[in-house]
Amino acid sequence: MAHRPRAEMIAETRAKLVSAARAAFGKVGYAEASMDDFTAGAGLTRGALYHHFGDKKGLFRAVLGEINSEMIVRLNEVSRKAPTRWQGFVDECVAYVEMALEPEIQRIVLCDGPAVLGDPTQWPGQDDCIRVMSRNLQKLMDEGTIIEIDPVAVAHQINGATLYASFFIANAADPREASRKSVEALKLMLGGLLSKSEAH
Amino acid sequence: MAHRPRAEMIAETRAKLVSAARAAFGKVGYAEASMDDFTAGAGLTRGALYHHFGDKKGLFRAVLGEINSEMIVRLNEVSRKAPTRWQGFVDECVAYVEMALEPEIQRIVLCDGPAVLGDPTQWPGQDDCIRVMSRNLQKLMDEGTIIEIDPVAVAHQINGATLYASFFIANAADPREASRKSVEALKLMLGGLLSKSEAH
DNA sequence: TCAATTGACATACGCGGCGTATGCCATTAT
DNA sequence: ATAATGGCATACGCCGCGTATGTCAATTGA
Numbered sequence: 001m002a003h004r005p006r007a008e009m010i011a012e013t014r015a016k017l018v019s020a021a022r023a024a025f026g027k028v029g030y031a032e033a034s035m036d037d038f039t040a041g042a043g044l045t046r047g048a049l050y051h052h053f054g055d056k057k058g059l060f061r062a063v064l065g066e067i068n069s070e071m072i073v074r075l076n077e078v079s080r081k082a083p084t085r086w087q088g089f090v091d092e093c094v095a096y097v098e099m100a101l102e103p104e105i106q107r108i109v110l111c112d113g114p115a116v117l118g119d120p121t122q123w124p125g126q127d128d129c130i131r132v133m134s135r136n137l138q139k140l141m142d143e144g145t146i147i148e149i150d151p152v153a154v155a156h157q158i159n160g161a162t163l164y165a166s167f168f169i170a171n172a173a174d175p176r177e178a179s180r181k182s183v184e185a186l187k188l189m190l191g192g193l194l195s196k197s198e199a200h
Numbered sequence: 201m202a203h204r205p206r207a208e209m210i211a212e213t214r215a216k217l218v219s220a221a222r223a224a225f226g227k228v229g230y231a232e233a234s235m236d237d238f239t240a241g242a243g244l245t246r247g248a249l250y251h252h253f254g255d256k257k258g259l260f261r262a263v264l265g266e267i268n269s270e271m272i273v274r275l276n277e278v279s280r281k282a283p284t285r286w287q288g289f290v291d292e293c294v295a296y297v298e299m300a301l302e303p304e305i306q307r308i309v310l311c312d313g314p315a316v317l318g319d320p321t322q323w324p325g326q327d328d329c330i331r332v333m334s335r336n337l338q339k340l341m342d343e344g345t346i347i348e349i350d351p352v353a354v355a356h357q358i359n360g361a362t363l364y365a366s367f368f369i370a371n372a373a374d375p376r377e378a379s380r381k382s383v384e385a386l387k388l389m390l391g392g393l394l395s396k397s398e399a400h
Numbered sequence: 401t402c403a404a405t406t407g408a409c410a411t412a413c414g415c416g417g418c419g420t421a422t423g424c425c426a427t428t429a430t
Numbered sequence: 431a432t433a434a435t436g437g438c439a440t441a442c443g444c445c446g447c448g449t450a451t452g453t454c455a456a457t458t459g460a
Contacts, residue, residue: 051409185350
């Protein structure tokens, strides 16, 4: 029988490592995740890990990249469906809050991410969420929907606001109610960006 | 000569540990800070640390408590000086952004804090910043300055927004300019909370 | 077809950091 | 003055990380 081409085997190994690490990081957090443990769980050893990713941080970066890509896809999906650009933007923000509620995303991207890799806005090519948001803000500005303002600065603040909104929701006694209130508050504050002619 | 009363010596030891840990955590981060190293730097050993704080996390909590108290004092100072309640509130938010720019606060409170202790909104008695902000929002609502909305939900989002604003500023090529833009954006979004009669 | 070479991955080793168990000495209590 | 408390140091073992080294399959070239 013909063995699988080598490249496929390698890709599979990398995928197994990323997958196992993602599960471990999401479950017990970066610091508590033992490389020996989760590589063994994937039928491998730390040898493979160091070979492909250099160190624990490198693997973490790879996991982060994977999750980030998935988030981008979902965000684009949301804004694509909206009737207006502004509505799409608001929906994206709300969707971001909802995603940040998922334990894996919250733990890996939002809690451990900054501690392990530092300032999230500096992650190489992985701060796509902020970039996507900035672009949308720029377009909204061009068409006169919102006030002239630095889109990148705004995007960062919205990013932070949604993150902490999700913290709030996740630990509320009544998450559903907390979510309602948070989305309401978020929309209010986003409304502050609208130009006077657009404000309702 | 009469030896200092024992209680004083103990308080001094605790203070030395907190101070040394704070410096180490602020400089190299929680994970990289070696307990052996910074206790030795304070003329002590890990024995004292475990005796007083139980473990590394316990000491971290103490450091966080100290920093938090200082932040509260500074925030109150700011809002006390403002001519109107609304102005005081806005000033507080801006001051929070500025504090979050200080490396020690950014590293310990904002980066490592969530990773080590989890969701910041759940820190026992240490989420005072959010509580202070919530109270102010409630008062603003009572006097009709801002729209009726859940103050705690809003406070969390503002907290997150200011934090990420400071990330943005800290790494900008021109921090001063980035700060200007961020404050401008922040004020805009806060403006979304104003009731129609108050909006300008 | 058969070396020679590359590279994917495992194994083996040492180091440092953490937590605990234990011991010592000064202060306080009786 | 002796007993008892407790603040803090010392000593030990474990575990996790990173590196150096080894092995074997897959590719390459003549």
